[in-house]
Amino acid sequence: MTKAIQSSVQVGELATGQALTVPIYSFMGSENSAPSVYIQANVHGAEVQGNAVIYQLMTLLEGYQVLGDITLAPLANPLGINQKSGEFTLGRFDPITGVNWNREYFDHNVDIQNWYAEHQHLTNSELFCAYRSMLVETCQARLTHSFGISTGHRLAVNLQAMAHQADIVLDLHTGPKSCKHLYCPEYDIDAARFFSIPYTLIIPNSFGGAMDEATFCPWWQLTEYATSQGREFSVPVSAFTLELASQERIDLADALEDAKGILAYLSHRGVIAEKVNPASMERFGCYLKDYKKFHAPKAGLIEYCASVGEPLTAGKPLVNILRIDLYGSEQAYQAISLPMDCVPILHFASASVLQGTELYKVMTNVFPLQPS
Structure with missing residues (x-):
């Protein structure tokens, strides 16, 4: 039986001086080439379901022969997790700077x-x-910048330095009220057929600030430049963002299905010795x-009519807006x-909105992903 080794990594310090740490679990592989x-x-x-998926994945991995090293970092942002207001978790944005925690990663801008x-x-x-080595060393140099860096950027770069040491990077998220969907770079679209996720957003091979892009973009740039010089190889690193339904939710049975999907991809890549088949399901x-983003044309109270993950025909109700202050008119x-026809992927969590609030994100021009 393979067992995880537990450790921790320091990602900052609290105002009272205590170290801010993230728990790390490691499975040591038996083959250096994997x-x-x-x-x-x-x-x-608020996006806690990924922790349940990591728990289920670690439980599954104990029964498999692990060939490649696997590092798992649940609870990756202790500041965001503990940013509570009443019953809600507000940890999407750094409260000091207002920047999205998932847009704090370092753009290397390598002089390729x-x-x-x-x-x-x-x-x-x-x-x-x-x-x-250059990417990791650049992250380490960033952490010791002579003018210092922000709290959120320090957290992100510490995580990024760990990610740069891997060949496969998975960043687990959720939406507010959301169906499962995958962010996948154009060059790696074949990977979508392994995860237990019905909808895939195919993103450009460029940096937009998130962890997946911060990881794969430098490698895409290296591969493209080498090709221009007559040297061809496949992009050595794969990175994806998995959106695992809705925030403020733990569902261990659902987490097991997503863990099996991750395991199927790791099996395909040779990270484990055993064959694990992907779930039989339609993927789009x-x-x-x-x-596309749909913003509230006016303020009011919102009834969300369209179910996430279900195709919506043009002209069918997306939302109903109630303005009780205008009763009688x-x-x-x-x-x-x-x-247009679309598939609603996620919607805003609250029923009371300001004018301009982003209410829905929807996929348009959706097409089936064919299995290879």
């Missing part, structure tokens, strides 16, 4: 032309090792440019629909 894995959860305070010119004599494996995709109640 891909290594980093999985984190709960960067946003000069770096490659200095290292092009290396074999592929040596090249990848040197590039990985949408390019990020076709992922035609403006007291208004049904709102969209002019």
